[in-house]
Amino acid sequence: MKARVIVTLKSAVLDPQGKAIEGALHSLGVGGVQSVRQGKVFDVELAGNDRASAEAALKDACDKLLANTVIETYKVEFAE
Amino acid sequence: MKPAVILFPGSNREQDAARALRLVAGAKPTVVWHAEHELPAGTDLVVLPGGFSYGDYLRCGAIAARANIMDAVRAHAARGGLVLGIFNGFQILCGAGLLPGVQVRNARLRFVCRDVLLRVERADTAFTRAYRKNDLVSVPVAHGEGNYTADETTIAELESEGRVAFRYARPDGRIDETDGPNGAINGIAGIYSEKFNVLGMMPHPENHIESEIGPTDGRGLFQSLAMALKAA
Numbered sequence: 151m152k153a154r155v156i157v158t159l160k161s162a163v164l165d166p167q168g169k170a171i172e173g174a175l176h177s178l179g180v181g182g183v184q185s186v187r188q189g190k191v192f193d194v195e196l197a198g199n200d201r202a203s204a205e206a207a208l209k210d211a212c213d214k215l216l217a218n219t220v221i222e223t224y225k226v227e228f229a230e
Numbered sequence: 231m232k233p234a235v236i237l238f239p240g241s242n243r244e245q246d247a248a249r250a251l252r253l254v255a256g257a258k259p260t261v262v263w264h265a266e267h268e269l270p271a272g273t274d275l276v277v278l279p280g281g282f283s284y285g286d287y288l289r290c291g292a293i294a295a296r297a298n299i300m301d302a303v304r305a306h307a308a309r310g311g312l313v314l315g316i317f318n319g320f321q322i323l324c325g326a327g328l329l330p331g332v333q334v335r336n337a338r339l340r341f342v343c344r345d346v347l348l349r350v351e352r353a354d355t356a357f358t359r360a361y362r363k364n365d366l367v368s369v370p371v372a373h374g375e376g377n378y379t380a381d382e383t384t385i386a387e388l389e390s391e392g393r394v395a396f397r398y399a400r401p402d403g404r405i406d407e408t409d410g411p412n413g414a415i416n417g418i419a420g421i422y423s424e425k426f427n428v429l430g431m432m433p434h435p436e437n438h439i440e441s442e443i444g445p446t447d448g449r450g451l452f453q454s455l456a457m458a459l460k461a462a
Contacts, residue, residue, distance in 0.1 A: 163379075164334075166339050170339055215288070216288070218332055220330075220332045221334065
């Protein structure tokens with residue numbers, strides 16, 4: 151089973167890297183960009199086909215390591 | 231005094247920390263590999279040194295914070311044992327939940343490598359008793375992710391409990407967080423745990439201990455530890 155974990159900064163946390171990327175897009179002349187916030191993507195392959203246990207394992211992974219829940223939030227998506 | 235300096239893959243200041251403990255505190259530190267499960271018997275001080283453990287992959291200190299030895303460090307801290315985390319060591323302590331908050335990317339996105347002035351917020355702890363309150367001490371910083379932050383409640387708690395150890399200061403002693411090296415909230419450069427036995431700090435006191443190469447303001451921290459552990 152394939153899943154994608156997306157970790158992003160909480161909306162209240164300043165994202166200086168996102169700001170720098172936003173500035174770079176403006177200076178490249180890319181139009182219409184109002185703001186950029188950056189984050190991380192993890193593509194994870196899990197054994198078995200049980201969605202519930204996969205979700206539980208990924209939540210465990212996020213809480214223990216993949217995200218720092220002081221400043222980040224995460225969401226899990228499964229490939230159809 | 232029996233210090234243990236923990237070595238993670240990617241640590242690079244462990245010899246500086248060990249040298250400061252030898253030269254200033256007269257100790258014979260043991261360097262302990264992160265995969266160990268136990269600290270050497272009789273360890274009374276654990277130092278988590280600076281560096282870039284695991285290449286800063288994922289987040290600074292995140293993977294090292296889950297190393298085997300960290301369970302032993304946690305138990306040592308729970309017993310009231312002294313723990314000092316410098317730079318990456320501070321990041322690891324936050325990642326391991328031994329200290330609150332987190333260090334994010336420096337506000338101006340630059341890696342900052344220079345001497346800074348720190349104001350000593352209190353001189354009654356095991357780490358600072360050789361200083362005086364409000365002393366301004368010169369120590370270097372060298373980091374890209376030292377912008378300390380936490381949620382409002384945590385910051386309010388740290389402030390009301392007097393758990394800020396050092397703040398980035400101007401030469402006149404005033405704190406200006408916008409003028410600091412990394413944008414840390416309230417100019418916070420280092421914090422204590424609730425029982426004041428764990429200290430995490432971004433700057434490097436271990437690098438200002440010898441007059442041949444510059445200021446010696448960092449000596450006070452290691453003198454303090456020697457005094458505290460001699461008295462114990």
